[in-house]
Amino acid sequence: TAGRPIECMAMVARAPKMPLCLETVIVDPPRAGEVRVKVICNALCHTDVYTLDGLDPEGLFPSILGHEAGCIVESVGEGVTSVRPGDHVIPCYTPQCCKPSCVFCQSPKTNLCPEIRGTQGRGLMPDGTTRFKDKDGKPIYHFMGCSTMCEYSVIAEISCAKISKDLPLEKACLFGCGVTTGLGAVWNTCKVEPNSTVAVFGLGAVGLAVVQGAKMAGASRIIGVDINPDKFPPALALGATDTIDSSSLDVPVQSHIAGTMTQWGVDYTFDCTGNVHVMRASLECAHRGWGTSCIIGVAASGHEICTRPFQLVTGRTWKGTAFGGFKSRRDVPRLVQQCIDGTLPVDHFITHTFDGVGCTNDAIDALHGGSCLRAVVRY
Numbered sequence: 001t002a003g004r005p006i007e008c009m010a011m012v013a014r015a016p017k018m019p020l021c022l023e024t025v026i027v028d029p030p031r032a033g034e035v036r037v038k039v040i041c042n043a044l045c046h047t048d049v050y051t052l053d054g055l056d057p058e059g060l061f062p063s064i065l066g067h068e069a070g071c072i073v074e075s076v077g078e079g080v081t082s083v084r085p086g087d088h089v090i091p092c093y094t095p096q097c098c099k100p101s102c103v104f105c106q107s108p109k110t111n112l113c114p115e116i117r118g119t120q121g122r123g124l125m126p127d128g129t130t131r132f133k134d135k136d137g138k139p140i141y142h143f144m145g146c147s148t149m150c151e152y153s154v155i156a157e158i159s160c161a162k163i164s165k166d167l168p169l170e171k172a173c174l175f176g177c178g179v180t181t182g183l184g185a186v187w188n189t190c191k192v193e194p195n196s197t198v199a200v201f202g203l204g205a206v207g208l209a210v211v212q213g214a215k216m217a218g219a220s221r222i223i224g225v226d227i228n229p230d231k232f233p234p235a236l237a238l239g240a241t242d243t244i245d246s247s248s249l250d251v252p253v254q255s256h257i258a259g260t261m262t263q264w265g266v267d268y269t270f271d272c273t274g275n276v277h278v279m280r281a282s283l284e285c286a287h288r289g290w291g292t293s294c295i296i297g298v299a300a301s302g303h304e305i306c307t308r309p310f311q312l313v314t315g316r317t318w319k320g321t322a323f324g325g326f327k328s329r330r331d332v333p334r335l336v337q338q339c340i341d342g343t344l345p346v347d348h349f350i351t352h353t354f355d356g357v358g359c360t361n362d363a364i365d366a367l368h369g370g371s372c373l374r375a376v377v378r379y
Ligand code: NAD
Pocket: 045, 046, 047, 050, 177, 178, 181, 201, 202, 203, 204, 205, 206, 207, 225, 226, 227, 228, 231, 246, 272, 273, 274, 275, 278, 295, 296, 297, 298, 299, 321, 322, 323, 324, 372, 373
């Protein structure tokens, strides 16, 4: 197939708030610096649903969503040297160009390589064109530089993390977004120290990865907050010491944590909901004098955060993270290796599996159902 267009099945997001459409699409061969991959499985992240719901200011239609996948390289474009056909790769929406001239890749302080961010946000490959078209020849947009709700996709070489073949792609795909993000928020963005106290708002896959990462970092108290008590058993199993159903409180959850459960708040807090009111609560229960609150959740278009500046004057820090601060091509292979070695179990995140790209709407229903962490669709 190398060098030729591939006809295959994809779930196309035709319009906001509409179910995905199972369609035959044409996937063009990779151009210079690009890689065409066979998608073996794709896990659904809340951000896919958020974009499909029309909440992403960068959302485009028609597009092929999906960004948490396990893939095998099918063919490579001119000049590609870091991967070859047959390699197992995780597409990463945060690329890593590694150029000496990239001040972001050269800095240990960030993972936010901007090399292809402009075209990625416009649903295009780095040369400004798309590799997907429908049966009528009409272009379909890319999404987050990944577009993995398709049997084949084309991604930039700098977005491809090459991983060991020893971890089944069904598990490895989790490192494409949510699990990596939650762990990295704790380890890289906040650098949670042993004996720290932590609160986690939203106990989906991202929040539970924060719980798992905090436990591994040696946190002494981990408070899990959700409005769905079904999320408490997995949180407790991963190391949460307390759980709060914030919908059943008669005081603001920040006063309950900083006031009732603790005197001054907790050392680190994480928003894993995308709700700006929760982000405020999360900041306001960070410890007076030194508490840090990290925003992980993605807020809907037009929503903004607010708090009294006094919250910052009195020593709290508000920060955020993308992909947990991990440098994708360097760090994803390391996380996969930790999983193979048994020091980073991830099986508990896979609560649902489906067979066939056409089942992606079932995965969306599962995520809406409330008991789902990650639904993995095997193609
Ligand atoms: P999810 O839908 O599986 O989990 C969200 C959880 O938040 C659910 O358990 C839900 O019950 C809970 N929740 C909702 N409203 C709440 C409230 N008011 N108070 C407390 N809990 C509440 O989603 P996910 O896949 O775990 O993703 C979580 C968030 O992180 C999403 O906003 C997603 O877009 C974002 N995200 C960001 C990054 C990043 O790099 N920054 C990466 C992955 C995901």
